[in-house]
Amino acid sequence: MAPITRSAGSVSVQERPILHSSTGIDEALALVMEDESDLTPLEDVDQVPEKQPRTPKKKAAPKKVPVEDDKRPGEERHSKSRNTRKPRKRATSQENTVTDSEVPPKKRKRACKPEPIYIIPDVEKKATPFRGRLGYACLNTVLRTRKPANEAIFCSRTCRIDTIKKNGIDWVKDLGRQNAEDMLKIIEWNEKNNIRFMRISSDMFPYASHETYGYSLEYCAAVLAQIGALAKRYGHRLTTHPGQFTQLGSPRGSVVRSSIRELEYHAEMLDRMGIDQDGVMIIHGGGVYGDKGAALARMKDVIKHKLPARVRARLVLENDELCYNAADLLPVCTELAVPLVFDYHHGMLNPSPGLPPSAIITQANEIFRRRGIRPKQHYSEPRAGAVSIMELRAHSDRCQTLPEGLPDDMDLMIEAKDKEQAVLHLYRIYDLCPVIHASLRPPVTHETKETKGRKSARKTRSQK
Known part of the structure; x- marks a missing residue:
């Protein structure tokens, strides 16, 4: 053609x-x-394919179509396929060799995020004649949540026994030293914010009272002395509250011995700080073990005959919400001259028939004065909407009122989830002390009734 x-x-x-x-x-x-x-x-x-008969039930492989690349003069032309990729050329050992003139790139530091702007809602103003000190327990939420995480300040670092076996006892003791050093910073923050009453965490020295892994606090004596001196200079009160496993009325000798070791550890910590008699150690009555009268008799015997004098000098009992109300403990406290801390929240859940809180406070504070110790009590509120006993036991994030009839010379520990924020919240409501606005954090919008505690291991295993 x-x-x-x-x-x-x-x-x-x-x-x-x-x-x-x-x-x-x-x-x-x-x-x-x-x-x-x-x-x-x-x-x-060449992209126009020659017609081929179609093979039934078998898809033909795609045909490779070479495409010319734009190359600079002198470069070899090569073809690319849409369905195949040429393998990358691996670097040779010579290429991987770093010369002396080459400097590895510096790691770029993550920029610190600016502090967010918090919107603090107004509070409903109320009046009270109380002018005592308000305190919080163990943890400062502002300092604990500092960023970056390695700059967080808190005095309750702890670990598991498996970690002790792996890292050694010196590693655990170093945790205690860090906790003690952070306690100095917390006291400074408290002073700046007019909070002069605090409970020290029982985990400040992890496993210090353990039968196998326990240790003396001599290695940290200098830091503990600094804590006590700083608290004394500012007029702060420091107390402790050993854990629920401290059971002086237990029928098991091993439990009683462990309880005494725990109390000795707390007493040593306070003694090395040089804290005076106001630095008390509060424990609950414990379990009833099927016979409340027998349990109370064992508790009295341990306090009178088995506790070292320095431990008994700081011991205080507290009513609880399940086993021992204030009426159960007041006779023991009066007989042994052991002060009683009255917990308003526990008293609401486990009341003392015929004995209102005002009468309990009067009798309890009399024992404090007889011993030359400044009276202290505990206050908390259940969460909004709580109905069941388990829901009612949980502390609210913040308290909205103060109990009536509080003596002016008494210290009141606010046991709330928001810790220092709960104290500052009451400061604002009752105009008790000046508040630094930058130290305030807004409350949660909707407070849950769940306790947010650790779930039972037994329940977890049964669900698997």
């Missing part, structure tokens, strides 16, 4: 008809090769 020729300016362009057969394509290619200088190249001619 003869080509069709037309003139386009000074350039002669040959137009050829579209050829559909394979023979026609071969002829067209041959003509192009004869006079390539006068014609624009036919691109992608």
Whole structure:
């Protein structure tokens, strides 16, 4: 078939008809090769596949289509396929060698995020004649949540026994030293914010009272002395509250011995701080073990005959919400001259028949004064909407009121989840002390009734 020729300016362009057969394509290619200088190249001619019979039930593999890459002069041209990728060239050992002149790039430091702007809601103002000290327990939420995490300040770092076995006792003792050093910073923050009453965490020295892994606090004596001196200079009161496993009325000798070791550890910590008699140690009555009278008799015997004098000098009992109300403990406290801390929340859940809180406070504070110790009591509120006993036992995030009839010379420990924020909240409500606005944090919008505590291991295993 003869080509069709037309003139386009000074350039002669040959137009050829579209050829559909394979023979026609071969002829067209041959003509192009004869006079390539006068014609624009036919691109992608080889992309027109030759018709092949379709194989049933088998998909034909995609055909590789080479595409020319734009290359700089002197570079070798190569083809790429849409369905295959040329493997990357691995660097040789010579290429991986870092010369002396090369310097590894510096790690870019993460920029510190600016402190968020908190919207603090107004509070409903109330009045009270109380002018004593309010305190909080163990943890400062503002300092604990500082960023970055390695700059957080808290005095309750702890671990598991498996970690002690792995890292050694010196590693655990170093945790205690860090906790004690952070206690100095917490006291400074408290002073700045007019909070002069605090409970020290029982976990400040992890496993210090353990039968196998226990240790003396002599190694940290200097830091403990600094804590006591700082608290004394500012007029702060520091107390402790050993854990629920401290059971002086237990029928098991091993439990009683562990309880005494725990009390000795707390007494040593307070003694090394140089804290005076106001630094008390509060424990609950414990379990009834099927016979409350027998349990109380064992508790009295341990206090009178088995506790070291320095431990008994700081011991204080507290009513609880399940086993021992204030009426159960007041006779023991009066007989042994052991002060009683009255917990308002526990008293609400486990009341003393015929003995209102005002009468309990009067009798309890009399024992404190007889011993020359400044009276202290505990206050907390259940969460809004709580109904069941388990829900009612949980402390609210913050307290909205103060109990009536509080003596002016008494310290009141606020046992709330928001810790120092709960104290500052009451400061604002009752105008008890000046408040630094930058130290305030907003409360949660909706307070849950769940305790957020650790779930029972027994229940977890049963669900698997």
